[in-house]
Amino acid sequence: MSTSKRLHFALALALALVVAACGGGDDDAGSSGGGGSTTLTISGSSTVEPISARVGEAFNAANPDVGVTVEGPGTGDGFKRFCAGETEVSDASRPIKDSEAASCAEAGINYVELKVAFDGLTVMTSPENTAVACLDFADMYALIGPESEGFNNWNDASALGAELGGTHSPYPDAPLVITAPGEESGTYDTFVEFVIEDVAEERGQDAAARADYQASANDNVIVENIAGNPTSLGWVGYAFYVENADTLRAIDIEGGEGCVTPSDASIADGSYPLARALYIYVNTDMAAENQALADFIDYYLSDEGLASVAAAGYVDLPAAEIEATRTAWESSR
Amino acid sequence: MATRSKMPTTSDLVKASISGKKTDFVGIAVAFILLLTVFVSLGILITLLADMLIKGWSVFADRGWDFISSPLSPDPEKAGLSQAIFGSLILMVFVVIVAFPLGVGAAIYLEEYAKDTRMTRFIVANMRNLAGVPSIVYGLLGFAVFVQLLSGITNGRTLISGGLTLAVLVLPIMMITASEALRAVPDALRQASYGVGATKWETIRHHVLPVATPAILTGSVLTVARAFGESAPLLLAGAVLSNFFSAPAGTGVVTLVTEGDYTALPIVVFNWARQPQKEFVAITAAGIVVLLVILLLVNGVAIYLRDRASRRAA
Numbered sequence A: 001m002s003t004s005k006r007l008h009f010a011l012a013l014a015l016a017l018v019v020a021a022c023g024g025g026d027d028d029a030g031s032s033g034g035g036g037s038t039t040l041t042i043s044g045s046s047t048v049e050p051i052s053a054r055v056g057e058a059f060n061a062a063n064p065d066v067g068v069t070v071e072g073p074g075t076g077d078g079f080k081r082f083c084a085g086e087t088e089v090s091d092a093s094r095p096i097k098d099s100e101a102a103s104c105a106e107a108g109i110n111y112v113e114l115k116v117a118f119d120g121l122t123v124m125t126s127p128e129n130t131a132v133a134c135l136d137f138a139d140m141y142a143l144i145g146p147e148s149e150g151f152n153n154w155n156d157a158s159a160l161g162a163e164l165g166g167t168h169s170p171y172p173d174a175p176l177v178i179t180a181p182g183e184e185s186g187t188y189d190t191f192v193e194f195v196i197e198d199v200a201e202e203r204g205q206d207a208a209a210r211a212d213y214q215a216s217a218n219d220n221v222i223v224e225n226i227a228g229n230p231t232s233l234g235w236v237g238y239a240f241y242v243e244n245a246d247t248l249r250a251i252d253i254e255g256g257e258g259c260v261t262p263s264d265a266s267i268a269d270g271s272y273p274l275a276r277a278l279y280i281y282v283n284t285d286m287a288a289e290n291q292a293l294a295d296f297i298d299y300y301l302s303d304e305g306l307a308s309v310a311a312a313g314y315v316d317l318p319a320a321e322i323e324a325t326r327t328a329w330e331s332s333r
Numbered sequence B: 001m002a003t004r005s006k007m008p009t010t011s012d013l014v015k016a017s018i019s020g021k022k023t024d025f026v027g028i029a030v031a032f033i034l035l036l037t038v039f040v041s042l043g044i045l046i047t048l049l050a051d052m053l054i055k056g057w058s059v060f061a062d063r064g065w066d067f068i069s070s071p072l073s074p075d076p077e078k079a080g081l082s083q084a085i086f087g088s089l090i091l092m093v094f095v096v097i098v099a100f101p102l103g104v105g106a107a108i109y110l111e112e113y114a115k116d117t118r119m120t121r122f123i124v125a126n127m128r129n130l131a132g133v134p135s136i137v138y139g140l141l142g143f144a145v146f147v148q149l150l151s152g153i154t155n156g157r158t159l160i161s162g163g164l165t166l167a168v169l170v171l172p173i174m175m176i177t178a179s180e181a182l183r184a185v186p187d188a189l190r191q192a193s194y195g196v197g198a199t200k201w202e203t204i205r206h207h208v209l210p211v212a213t214p215a216i217l218t219g220s221v222l223t224v225a226r227a228f229g230e231s232a233p234l235l236l237a238g239a240v241l242s243n244f245f246s247a248p249a250g251t252g253v254v255t256l257v258t259e260g261d262y263t264a265l266p267i268v269v270f271n272w273a274r275q276p277q278k279e280f281v282a283i284t285a286a287g288i289v290v291l292l293v294i295l296l297l298v299n300g301v302a303i304y305l306r307d308r309a310s311r312r313a314a
Helices: A002-027 A049-062 A075-083 A098-106 A137-144 A154-164 A186-202 A219-227 A238-243 A264-268 A284-289 A291-301 A303-311 A319-331 B010-019 B025-063 B065-069 B082-113 B118-131 B135-149 B159-183 B187-195 B200-228 B232-236 B253-259 B265-273 B279-313
Strands: A038-044 A066-070 A089-092 A111-125 A134-136 A177-181 A214-216 A232-237 A252-254 A275-283 B244-246
Touching: A038 A049, A038 A075, A038 A275, A038 A291, A049 A066, A049 A089, A049 A291, A049 A303, A049 B244, A066 A291, A075 A089, A075 A098, A075 A275, A089 A291, A111 A186, A111 A238, A111 A264, A111 A291, A111 A303, A111 A319, A134 A137, A137 A154, A137 A177, A137 A186, A177 A186, A177 A219, A186 A232, A214 A219, A219 A232, A219 A238, A232 A238, A275 A284, A275 A291, A284 A291, A291 A303, A291 A319, B025 B065, B025 B279, B065 B082, B065 B279, B082 B118, B082 B159, B082 B200, B082 B265, B082 B279, B118 B159, B135 B159, B135 B232, B159 B200, B159 B232, B159 B253, B187 B200, B200 B279, B232 B265, B265 B279
Parallel strands: A038 A066, A038 A089, A134 A252, A177 A214, A177 A232
Antiparallel strands: A066 B244, A089 A275, A111 A232, A111 A275
């Protein structure tokens, strides 16, 4: 038995060595160790992550000595790590909150806010649902807001919509099936902030969506549910809508100046009411010490770097705003 | 019931003479329902596999080895699994190195040495409970202990933290399977060994372990396979949920393991499944196929080791 046991051990050891050798094949160029080399860590919003990942990939290809890690746990989690000094750059799909800024200040983290792109929320339904073409904020509050719980038919919300002055009530007599991001998502926060908060405050209600809709953390699931149900309603980020424009229909949004269809143009010029800016926050002390980080941000804000915005499915800033962002970065150094 | 063979066997004849010539409707119904359960469970599995193969086939056909050997990328045409496979395999090495000796050692002590006291029974019962704790709880533990508390040793969010978290996760299961294997060894074997004057250790080493080894090995490999598919605890233990990460050029394997960022196969599949671009659907499916193939290989190794060990023991 002892020979057999030894054999097993040898087998396991050999396996471990083979594994280590195989795995190393791709990465083991010089085997010199990481002395003196740097890795930049970019964390934060999963919405901004696709932009930063593209910039990071291109930057790393041009500067292989600098490692780049891009991840997207969410804007809030990103700021937590950023204010603890664990990351160099934080992606954000909303401006930093006062409480987050306070914790950064407490930790002595100095930063600069750089606007890099626009994103829109798209409220959408199935292409078969031709009865609803446009909604205003009162309509959406009546259909999705906290007082709409239990409405299983679009028509159930008509009375509430009319009371609030929703210009598109009464709504059609059809089953109302809502699929949208869950409460943990920044896209949910943005929707509540844009659409529900003001009306809810006026009426003494919680600033939240109704609790009885189908929530999903996976935007692709939301897209599929909305496409698969002829009288569905829901919202996702603009990039998901663009990728699935053939199976979905965007509902126009009325925010005071007539119905506006979400498009690159209407999001960039600010006429689409459900548009938001996307930001990166850079730790300025680290940028002053670390030339690689400064180079990375320079590249991010160059024309070549910002080309990633469109590649990731978002909307470019207008030229004036790009200049403003570059000025903000230059003056922070 | 055995209507398939033409010649009635003795047991058929006996059954027939006792139950008369009546048809056994209940028996037929039960057999039919049981057959149905086989079809349903197999059917679900095959549908899933076929669906993934159909969706992901284009990736293997168009890119072949490139899909396996490329690093992550936000561009689905270029994204590959090399970093994920590297991470997953190193994690498995950690699980084997840490959980196997600890789990088997503890099992040998509890089964062979420990007296059957209330304390022993309390420990064993607790181990069984631990095996049923949801994996996300081990993730929280991994984050608190390995990523934060022991960051001086593990360097925070590294493969060491992830590997130790998975090792702790499967430790109770490893111990239970080894215990069951030892318990299945007939006591007569031990008595006979003592009878010819062998010591306790000699008995365990020459008589108990050889008989238990096939079952221990099978259980261990299946346990490792389970760790391979875990994603939730790794997300907490610092695996990067990302479309791009890269260490500085020239970073050695040791530095990658002890200091670098890492990811694993199930994490990459999860991340790809939530990307907006349509092209990610195909590589997600292809990633799942690769994951399943590696799991099949691991299970194949388990079967090979078991057969080999039982031949030796026999």
